[in-house]
Amino acid sequence: MTDARTSDEEQEHHYLAETLNLLGKERERLSADIDKAADDIDARKKHLWDNLRDMDFAEKANYRGEVDLSIKMTEHAQLLHKRVEKLLQSPYFGRVDFHTDGESDAATHYIGVHNFSHPETQEIVIHDWRAPVSSLFYDYETGRACYETPKGTAHGDITRKRQYKISGGRLEYMFDSALNIGDEILQRELGQSADDRMKNIVATIQREQNAVIRNDTADVLILQGVAGSGKTSIALHRVAFLLYRFKDTLSSDNVMILSPNKVFGDYIADVLPELGEERVAEIDFDRIASRFLDKVTGYETFSEQVVNLLDRVDDAAAERMRFKATPEFVARLDEWIASISGEFTPAEIAQKSKRLSEDWVADAFEDARAMPIFTRLDHVADTAVHLLKNEVRDRGGKWSAADTSGVRKQVRAMLPYKDAFAVYKAFYEADDNRRTMFKPLGKKKIEYSDVFPLIYTMIRTARQETFGHIRHLLVDEMQDYTAVQYAVLRELFSCQMTILGDSNQSVNPFSSSSLATIHGIFPDADCLELCKSYRSTAEITEFAQNISRNDKLVPIERRGSLPQIVACDDQHAEILDIIERHGRSDFRSLGIICKTIAQAEAVHRAVTEVGVEATLLDYDSTTFGSGIVITSAHISKGLEFDRVIVPDADEDNYGNEMDKCMLYIACTRAMHELHLTHERRLSDFLSFAADPDVATVTRQSTSPALSRA
Numbered sequence: 041m042t043d044a045r046t047s048d049e050e051q052e053h054h055y056l057a058e059t060l061n062l063l064g065k066e067r068e069r070l071s072a073d074i075d076k077a078a079d080d081i082d083a084r085k086k087h088l089w090d091n092l093r094d095m096d097f098a099e100k101a102n103y104r105g106e107v108d109l110s111i112k113m114t115e116h117a118q119l120l121h122k123r124v125e126k127l128l129q130s131p132y133f134g135r136v137d138f139h140t141d142g143e144s145d146a147a148t149h150y151i152g153v154h155n156f157s158h159p160e161t162q163e164i165v166i167h168d169w170r171a172p173v174s175s176l177f178y179d180y181e182t183g184r185a186c187y188e189t190p191k192g193t194a195h196g197d198i199t200r201k202r203q204y205k206i207s208g209g210r211l212e213y214m215f216d217s218a219l220n221i222g223d224e225i226l227q228r229e230l231g232q233s234a235d236d237r238m239k240n241i242v243a244t245i246q247r248e249q250n251a252v253i254r255n256d257t258a259d260v261l262i263l264q265g266v267a268g269s270g271k272t273s274i275a276l277h278r279v280a281f282l283l284y285r286f287k288d289t290l291s292s293d294n295v296m297i298l299s300p301n302k303v304f305g306d307y308i309a310d311v312l313p314e315l316g317e318e319r320v321a322e323i324d325f326d327r328i329a330s331r332f333l334d335k336v337t338g339y340e341t342f343s344e345q346v347v348n349l350l351d352r353v354d355d356a357a358a359e360r361m362r363f364k365a366t367p368e369f370v371a372r373l374d375e376w377i378a379s380i381s382g383e384f385t386p387a388e389i390a391q392k393s394k395r396l397s398e399d400w401v402a403d404a405f406e407d408a409r410a411m412p413i414f415t416r417l418d419h420v421a422d423t424a425v426h427l428l429k430n431e432v433r434d435r436g437g438k439w440s441a442a443d444t445s446g447v448r449k450q451v452r453a454m455l456p457y458k459d460a461f462a463v464y465k466a467f468y469e470a471d472d473n474r475r476t477m478f479k480p481l482g483k484k485k486i487e488y489s490d491v492f493p494l495i496y497t498m499i500r501t502a503r504q505e506t507f508g509h510i511r512h513l514l515v516d517e518m519q520d521y522t523a524v525q526y527a528v529l530r531e532l533f534s535c536q537m538t539i540l541g542d543s544n545q546s547v548n549p550f551s552s553s554s555l556a557t558i559h560g561i562f563p564d565a566d567c568l569e570l571c572k573s574y575r576s577t578a579e580i581t582e583f584a585q586n587i588s589r590n591d592k593l594v595p596i597e598r599r600g601s602l603p604q605i606v607a608c609d610d611q612h613a614e615i616l617d618i619i620e621r622h623g624r625s626d627f628r629s630l631g632i633i634c635k636t637i638a639q640a641e642a643v644h645r646a647v648t649e650v651g652v653e654a655t656l657l658d659y660d661s662t663t664f665g666s667g668i669v670i671t672s673a674h675i676s677k678g679l680e681f682d683r684v685i686v687p688d689a690d691e692d693n694y695g696n697e698m699d700k701c702m703l704y705i706a707c708t709r710a711m712h713e714l715h716l717t718h719e720r721r722l723s724d725f726l727s728f729a730a731d732p733d734v735a736t737v738t739r740q741s742t743s744p745a746l747s748r749a
């Protein structure tokens with residue numbers, strides 16, 4: 041190490057010590073402020089309580105207002121305190137020296153998770169990673185660069201770019217970008233063991249990812265990314281960025297995540313708080329379905345549909361799913377709904393010997409043409425009730441609730457459909473070509489493929505409450521939603537959206553949507569693609585590519601062991617053996633990912649019977665577990681584990697296209713090690729594994745760990 045380098049490091053240690061000193065003082069100041077404010081609030085509350093009787097209404101309201109304000113200010117101080125605590129652990133991770141054209145010297149900017157200014161001089165000591173100047177760090181190497189300032193674009197040269205790893209307030213290492221730091225630190229980060237929650241990646245955001253995060257112009261942004269490309273992480277960082285960029289107009293209350301299930305919601309829940317933002321509300325399509333249909337009809341859920349399909353593909357059911365999955369289907373349904381008003385037959389309304397003529401009804405119906413059909417009928421009925429009621433009362437008569445419902449009934453009878461469900465069913469009955477496309481599951485239950493078409497019909501035929509307060513919706517696993525589901529989203533959320541997914545990871549090949557389809561639904565959307573896969577070692581990525589190839593995928597150069605395929609006589613014994621080896625390794629998380637929940641339950645029973653502690657994740661689970669997790673491929677979507685075991689990798693279990701999707705999803709959950717076990721003939725989807733460069737294939741005929749206590 042040269043002297044220059046040593047003195048450089050000394051300077052960095054010195055700067056870090058100074059920064060920590062400032063942060064320490066700020067923490068003390070905030071703690072004192074919080075304590076004082078708490079005492080003050082207590083005193084005010086006591087004063088209010090003691091003097092309540094002598095105070096008039098205005099005084100009480102004024103006093104309460106002051107207490108509320110003090111509470112809000114204290115909460116803010118607590119938030120700042122939390123941020124300072126966090127910065128004390130790791131104040132910054134990057135530095136850029138930028139020489140603005142025309143200035144005599146380069147300015148040094150340190151970049152961290154939060155902003156921090158010198159309490160006395162107000163000079164910025166640490167820039168928030170989302171600040172405009174921080175884009176220099178993510179978007180450029182040394183040399184010419186520019187960034188936006190309040191006065192316009194600043195042009196100049198980056199003279200130095202440096203990355204740091206600081207933990208517990210201690211500088212662990214640092215690299216200059218001239219030494220290819222980006223890769224070095226990224227490799228170290230990716231090589232780490234998986235946490236039981238998704239973590240933030242601010243220190244190593246890559247340029248193409250930064251372009252997605254900092255896109256603040258797209259109303260709808262569609263992000264297609266290969267497995268492990270960081271889509272979900274990036275989408276959450278994008279939300280944090282937008283909350284920062286538009287802090288005056290956007291708050292976490294205005295953002296919602298549409299996630300595939302509750303476990304996934306739990307898995308990603310820490311990312312925004314880690315980035316200094318509050319958690320945002322979550323919703324999933326099941327909850328939307330329940331809100332609309334609980335009082336209307338029973339229905340199959342998405343998970344039930346997937347479970348049924350995995351059990352057996354019914355060709356006719358698959359055909360019905362395909363039929364209802366396309367944008368053309370939405371167009372036909374729209375046409376049908378629009379045609380309904382033509383079936384309205386105006387007739388005279390008579391109630392309490394008062395009458396409104398057929399012509400009056402026709403005119404009232406015409407005047408309300410902008411409304412959805414059932415809202416329109418209600419409007420005609422309400423107007424009629426208003427007129428008739430006044431007339432009756434003017435003549436000294438009485439108008440009862442029964443009269444109101446009498447009028448409503450008469451108006452409703454002018455349309456041959458009693459509700460949205462009837463309109464929806466008639467859509468199939470009206471055309472011989474689609475007659476067979478509606479097939480209820482028994483008397484009061486509809487197939488999942490009818491759930492969102494019916495909800496769409498409900499929304500288009502009567503005014504519904506929408507999510508008007510939501511200004512940004514994040515939609516994950518976009519490939520699993522059909523055109524009609526997007527049509528429902530468009531009706532319920534008239535806001536900006538970030539829509540992300542991977543067409544290779546669909547769980548229902550009969551009703552998945554391609555990027556092109558989704559782009560067709562949102563023609564003005566910005567479409568971005570992430571092709572580099574970060575999660576898995578190059579060996580695991582190559583293995584998964586052989587199951588389902590995506591020529592655009594670029595694996596990260598991180599080496600590991602070859603995936604292992606083990607043919608065994610007793611698969612559970614082999615799994616126990618891997619579990620035992622896992623316990624002795626440095627890896628923390630192990631995912632056992634089966635094709636179905638029933639298989640996951642069987643493995644769970646087998647391993648817990650011999651004393652292994654493992655969490656079973658099924659469709660009712662709400663939290664992600666740590667350690668050993670056993671689940672199905674469908675539920676494992678979006679999750680990741682240090683090591684993954686895929687049991688039953690045989691031809692019977694993984695034989696058709698849908699199985700292939702599940703196998704792909706399961707294998708791509710592995711970060712560092714992947715094992716597949718089978719007792720029967722290996723699945724043809726894995727025949728490539730005979731190549732010794734791709735996998736190690738072994739035979740295990742004994743029962744290695746059966747004796748486990």
Ligand SMILES: Nc1ncnc2c1ncn2[C@@H]1O[C@H](COP(=O)(O)OP(=O)(O)OP(=O)(O)O)[C@@H](O)[C@H]1O
Pocket residue numbers: 226229230239241244245246249265266267268269270271272273274542545574575677678679680708
């Ligand atoms: N720039 C980065 N720096 C560090 N880690 C990264 C980066 N980008 C992605 N990762 C890591 O890669 C892994 C995959 O990220 P994420 O789950 O967001 O990807 P995804 O595209 O949503 O995956 P999938 O669709 O397969 O579920 C995570 O461990 C994430 O932390």
